[in-house]
Amino acid sequence: MSLAEDFLIGDDLHPIDLVETLAADHQWEFDRVTENQIAMAVEGLWRTYSVTLAWSPQDETLRLICTFEMEPPEHRLPELFDVLNRCNDQVWTGGFTYWAEQKLMVWRYGLSLAGGQYAGAEQLNHMISSAITSCERYYPAFQLVSWGEHSPADSMKVAIAEAYGRA
Template identity: 30%
Template structure:
C-alpha cells in the first residue's frame, strides 16, 4: 500500500496492489469481475495495472485498489482522512480479494467468483 501526491490534480492517491499476477487470457473475465466488484465499492475502485510500455503478450502485473482525495492548494490531508483511505482500502481488499483469487483459480464465471465471496454469517456456531 502506498500514497502518491499528484500535484497536477492536487490530490492524494492511495494505491494497494493485490500481488495477484495473471495471464493475458484472464483479462476479459477480470474486466467483467472488476465491473461487478466496483459496483459494490463505495470509496475507490479496483483496476488492472500494467506498467507503461508493456507488451500485450506479457503477463499482466497486478490488480490494484485505488482511492483518491482532491484538495485545494490551501488544504492538507488530515490524519483522519488518510486513516479513512487506509481503512477503506483494507476493507475493500479483504472483502473482494477472494473473488479475484477464486476466479483466477478456476471459477466458472466472474459472477460465480463474486457470489462465492459475498456472504454474511448469521447466528452462532
Template identity: 30%
Template sequence: MNTDRATMERADDAAPVEMLTALFEAHGWSHEQVSEDEVTVEIPGSWTTYQLRAVWRREDHVLQLLCLPEIRVNDDKRTPAYELLAMINEQLWLGHFDIWSQGGMLLYRHGLMLGDDGMLSIDMAQHAIESAVAECDRFYPAFQFLLWGDKNPRDALDAALVDAAGEA
C-alpha cells in the same frame, strides 16, 4: 486499526506524505518515503499483506492511494478478470479496482481531493487507509476464485460475498 492519538505527535492537519508517515510509524508498519511526494507501506490485511503507495500531486491537490494485493492477472484470464472488475466496481462508492496494462498487476485506486492548502487530517488519513484495505480484503477472495478456482466472474463474486458475509 485503531491508533492511539497520543502516540501520534500531531493532532493538526499536515502535509499528506508527512501525515501518512506519522500514521504508519504509529502503527509500526514497515514503510519507505520514496520521495518528498511519495511513500510506500506494507499493511497486513485479512488475506495477505498489501503494498500501499501514496502519491501526492501538488499541482492538482490530489493524494492518490494505490493498494496492491500482489495478484497478477495472466493474459488468458484478462477478459473474465475485467468482467469481474466491472461487477465489483459497480458496488464501490469510493475508489475502484483496475489492472495495470503492463504486468497485469491488480490494484485498488482512490484519489483524495484535498483543499487548496493541501493538508490531510489524521481522521481522513486513517479512514482512507482503512477503506483501501477493507475493499481489498472484501474482494480478494473473488479474484482467487476467478484466477485459481476456475469460477466464472459472477460465481466468483457471489462466492466471495457469501463467504465474507459468513465470517465472524
C-alpha cells in the same frame, strides 16, 4: 492532544508527514520515497498489500494506490475484467484495475484537497483502511474467477459484506 492537533500547531501541514506518523503508529513497514511520496506494507488476512500515497501540490491531490501481485491465466482475463467491473459497481470510494504488464491488481483513490484543504489523521487512516478492506473483501472473488474457473457472478458470491484485517 490528538495526532491531528499535533500537526495543526505548525504552519506546514504536509499530508505525507501525517501518513508517515500513522504508519509508525500502526507499526507498518514504510519508506519515505520522496518528500511527496510514501510506500508502506500493510498486512491483511489474505496477504501483505503494498500501499503508496503520493501528494501532488500542483493538482492538490493525494493519490492512494494499493497493490498486490496477481498473474491470472491469459484465457481468464475477460472473466477477471468482468468481475472487476462487478466489484467497482459495489464500491463507493476508489476502484480496482488490473495492470497486466506489472501483473498487479490495483486499488486506486484520489483525494482532492483543492483550495488549501487538508486531510486529517482520521480521514487518512480511513482512506488506507478502506483500501485494505476492499482488497480483502474482493480478493477471494479474483482468485475464484482466475484459478477456480468460476463465473464472475459465482465468484462475487464470496465477496463478504465486511472484511476484518489489521489495517
